[in-house]
Amino acid sequence: MGSATRKALAGSHATLAALGRADLRVAEELLAAGRVIGSSKHLRSALADAEADAAQKRALVQAVFGSQLSVDAITLLNELTSNRWSNSSDLLEGVEELGFRVASASAPELPVDAELFAVERAVSSDAELELALGSKLSPLDVKVKLVDRLLSGKASAQALAIVNHLVQQPRGGRIGELLRRAADIVAEQRGFEIVTVTSASPLTSSQLDRLVKGLEAQYGRALRINTIVDPAVIGGVRVQIGDDVIDGSVASRLSSLRQKLAG
Numbered sequence: 001m002g003s004a005t006r007k008a009l010a011g012s013h014a015t016l017a018a019l020g021r022a023d024l025r026v027a028e029e030l031l032a033a034g035r036v037i038g039s040s041k042h043l044r045s046a047l048a049d050a051e052a053d054a055a056q057k058r059a060l061v062q063a064v065f066g067s068q069l070s071v072d073a074i075t076l077l078n079e080l081t082s083n084r085w086s087n088s089s090d091l092l093e094g095v096e097e098l099g100f101r102v103a104s105a106s107a108p109e110l111p112v113d114a115e116l117f118a119v120e121r122a123v124s125s126d127a128e129l130e131l132a133l134g135s136k137l138s139p140l141d142v143k144v145k146l147v148d149r150l151l152s153g154k155a156s157a158q159a160l161a162i163v164n165h166l167v168q169q170p171r172g173g174r175i176g177e178l179l180r181r182a183a184d185i186v187a188e189q190r191g192f193e194i195v196t197v198t199s200a201s202p203l204t205s206s207q208l209d210r211l212v213k214g215l216e217a218q219y220g221r222a223l224r225i226n227t228i229v230d231p232a233v234i235g236g237v238r239v240q241i242g243d244d245v246i247d248g249s250v251a252s253r254l255s256s257l258r259q260k261l262a263g
Contacts, residue, residue, distance in 0.1 A: 002086030004050075005094070012098050015079040019072060022105035024157055029073040030099035031165040033065055038092050038169050047081045048088035057081045076102070092171065099165070100182050103158040104189040113186040113194060115159035117226045119151070120179035133167050134175040143167040162186075184242070192222035198230050198238040198249070215241065 016022070037044050043064065047057055058078050065074065076098055085091040104112055123130045133143055144164055151160045166178045173181075187194045195215060197203065203211070208225060216223050219241065233249035240246075 002090070004084040005086040005090040008080065008083035008085050008090075009094055009097065011083050012076065012080050012094060013101070015076060016098065016101060016105070019075070021072070022102045023070075023072065024103060024106045024161065026070055026072045026076070027099050027103035027106060027158070028161050029069045030076060030095060030102060031161065033069060033073070033077055034092060034095035034099060035165070035169045036064070037095060038171065044088045044092060048085050048091040050084050054082035089171075096165070096169075096171075097185055100162055100185045101189045103161055104186040107156060107158050108190060110156045110158060112156055112158045112162075113183045113190070113224065114226070115155045116162065116179050116183040116186065117194070119155070119159070119163055120176050120183070121228070122150075123179065124176050130175060134170065140168050187224055192224045193219075193241060194226060195223045196226045196228060196240045198228040198233055198240075200229070200231050200233045200235055200249075202229055203227065203237070211237075211239075215239070 037047065043060075046052065046060060049057075058081070061074065061077050061081055065077065069077065077095070080091065080094055080098060085094065123133060132138055132146055144167065147160070147164050147167055151163060155163075162182050163179070166175065166182065170178060184194055195212070197208070197211065208227070212223055212225055223241070236249040238245070238247045238249045
């Protein structure tokens with residue numbers, strides 16, 4: 001991620017905070033705008049053009065989206081497009097991220113990140129479902145109907161909106177990876193980070209409490225834990241926090257030993 005993109009993202013986060021309110025409708029509007037921008041190379045390039053001034057970009061946003069989006073959505077979209085971005089793909093990702101953040105902020109009491117994690121686990125454990133949601137050959141309306149059938153009445157409207165967006169605009173990513181990224185963004189918006197713990201058998205609540213307290217002390221921030229039971233790790237645990245991986249599993253140690261012996 002380039003410095004221009006980091007600065008642009010920080011500016012959009014500040015604008016969202018300054019609004020002092022968040023509505024799911026605004027999140028859905030931003031995500032829909034992102035899909036429009038993603039479908040038009042010309043529009044995407046124009047909005048990410050470093051040579052165009054902010055007034056030109058605001059005029060373009062108004063011309064394309066003014067009659068379709070709420071005032072809050074236009075305000076946030078103007079903030080995003082007025083800033084400099086490292087490239088047009090980063091702009092598109094920024095629109096998506098801000099949509100996820102607004103969705104998260106619209107229902108701070110709901111476990112949206114946990115719902116997204118649950119969807120990711122369901123997808124990763126079902127090859128047919130992953131293919132149905134991730135295949136480029138599946139029509140978009142079929143994917144949306146499948147998501148609605150799977151999640152309507154079982155997950156929050158916020159999680160439903162995010163998953164529906166991801167299957168409509170995967171941007172070349174695998175659905176599982178996209179869901180994990182979305183869950184991380186939702187968690188960060190709420191002031192904590194997700195830690196994923198994989199073990200051969202379920203850990204007790206006291207074991208999880210000790211683990212979280214130790215990790216929070218080490219990383220200096222609040223953590224939300226997600227657990228995965230995978231007999232393939234044999235014993236021990238594998239912990240992932242963002243890009244950091246702490247692998248104390250028996251499977252990892254055996255793999256390391258095999259590599260040493262092979263060398």
